[in-house]
Amino acid sequence: MSNAHQRPLRILLAKLGMDTHTVGITIIAHALREAGMEVIFTGLKQTPEMVAAAAIQEDVDVVGISTLSAGHTRNLPKLARLLREAGAGDKLLLAGGVIPEEDRPLLEEAGVDRTFTMGSDTRDIVAYLNEWWVQQLAADA
Ligand code: B12
Numbered sequence: 001m002s003n004a005h006q007r008p009l010r011i012l013l014a015k016l017g018m019d020t021h022t023v024g025i026t027i028i029a030h031a032l033r034e035a036g037m038e039v040i041f042t043g044l045k046q047t048p049e050m051v052a053a054a055a056i057q058e059d060v061d062v063v064g065i066s067t068l069s070a071g072h073t074r075n076l077p078k079l080a081r082l083l084r085e086a087g088a089g090d091k092l093l094l095a096g097g098v099i100p101e102e103d104r105p106l107l108e109e110a111g112v113d114r115t116f117t118m119g120s121d122t123r124d125i126v127a128y129l130n131e132w133w134v135q136q137l138a139a140d141a
Pocket of ligand 1: 013018019020021022023024025027028063064065066067068069070094095096097098116117118119120121122125
């Protein structure tokens, strides 16, 4: 990651598979842009391969997946693995949406850094990302 210069955090937002619930990801995209972050939205119906490739091509710092139609226990571990295999395992991987509590250990084990589910306050998400980004910049200074 090249954080040598103070620059805004870049995040790729995506939806995987046939999940067409768009409200949450739209709210997140607006909130992060309002907070000064660079947001790239891949659009719907992505595969883990497409998201991993886009994350590398766009040189983002964070990948955020919104998932409301199940499939997260399969496609998120796959995405985390593809990022690691491509040497991009240092990117922060976030997930939000409908993710049952009991699925979280599996996702964390697979490499999902943090989940934000239904009712999450966008201010908490912005604060979490800002804090993480400050740490990254400090580590790189
Ligand atoms: C609205 C809605 C729809 C609308 C979607 C319209 C649209 N364009 O988005 C319509 C009617 C089309 C729909 C369709 C379906 N739906 Co629907 N839908 C909902 C509903 C009622 C609300 C979702 C929503 O918009 N929430 C508001 C937003 C703001 O909340 P959110 O997405 O959770 O986002 C917040 C957090 O999760 C987080 N977040 C979300 N994404 C991200 C990403 C990142 C990076 C971060 C950091 C945070 C984050 O931040 C947001 C702010 O707090 C939910 C029930 C529910 N309570 O969630 C069911 C629900 C998601 N739907 C469900 C189902 C089953 C379906 C259908 C399969 C129904 C059917 N048989 O056709 C289809 C599937 C369509 C498809 N292919 O995906 C189920 C999913 C069950 C599951 N996952 O196991 C739910 C949970 C209803 C239920 N209780 O059964 N749905």
